[in-house]
Amino acid sequence: MASPRPSPGTTRGARVWDVPIRLFHWLLVALLGFSWWSGEQHLMDWHRLSGLTILALLLFRLYWGLVGSPTARFARFVRGPHAVLAYVRGQDATRAPGHNPLGGWSVVAMLVTLCAMVGAGLFAVDVDGLESGPLADYVSxxxxxxxxxxxxxxxxxLLALVAVHVVAIVFYLVRGKNLTAQMITGRSQLPDPRPGAIDDHQAWLWKAVLGAAGAAAIAIAVARGFRF
Structure with missing residues (x-):
């Protein structure tokens, strides 16, 4: 007689982050570092390419925040002041997976800052007028x-926001919650309450492909200055 299989809920944590969110996060980290380095080294061709790739990532993230998996959606984690205050006071009883009310607004701040930085870079011109963003021809x-x-x-x-983000990661790590591991594996340390459930990202795969293609197409159009 075969021995019973262990319960999935006792061997695997609950799924928190889907594959597209994790890819977005780590690609963004890598590209931000590369953008800083290429800018410091005055490798402007690489700097522009990296910035345009970040643009595509941001477009995808905005799209995914509307149609993606539950924990990725803005409607799930962007909550009002009352919910934020309740969380800060330790009175938030929901404890839903994903971003907490305070963390949700930090994500919004990060995305807005990134969009502003990339948007300004598209129109930027250097002192000599030799290097410029792909849309600089549209401005004086x-x-x-x-x-x-x-x-x-x-x-x-953005550097200030990143510093706050790192401090938050360390804070939660000291309290026994490894957010970095969650963003790598996609799972929390808590048992999965849905034994045998299909991974969420499979149900959203076609939307992810569609969104990535659309984001890439827009980024390419921007790179060409909308001239075809």
Missing amino acids: FDQGRLAAEIHGWVFNA
């Missing part, structure tokens, strides 16, 4: 210079 030289300055200012703001 002075406006392009202002866009370049905004690009730098917003990057500094």
Whole structure:
């Protein structure tokens, strides 16, 4: 007689993050580091390519926040001031998987900052007018210079947000919640309450492919300055 198989709920944590979200997160981390390095080294062709790839990632994330898996949707984790205050006071009884009410707004702040940085970079022009973003032809030289300055200012703001993000990760790690591991494996340390359930990302695969194709098409159009 065969021995009973162990319950999936006791061997695997609950699924929290789907594959598209995890790919977005780690690609963004890598590309931000590369963008900083290429900018410091004045490798502007690579810097522009990296920025355009980040643009495609952001477009995909905005799309995925509307149609993606439950924990990826803005409607799931962007909550009002009352919910945020309740969480800060330890009075939030929902404990839904994914971003908490405070973390949800940090995600919004990060995405808005990234969009502002990339958007400014598209119109930026250097001091000599030799290097510029793909949409710089649509603005004057002075406006392009202002866009370049905004690009730098917003990057500094982004560094501050990243620092807060890292502090939050360390804070939760000390409290026994490894957020980095969750973003790698897609699962929490808590048992899966749905033994035998199909991984969520399979149900959203076709939407992810469609969104990635659309985001890439828009980024390519921007790279061409909308000239075909």
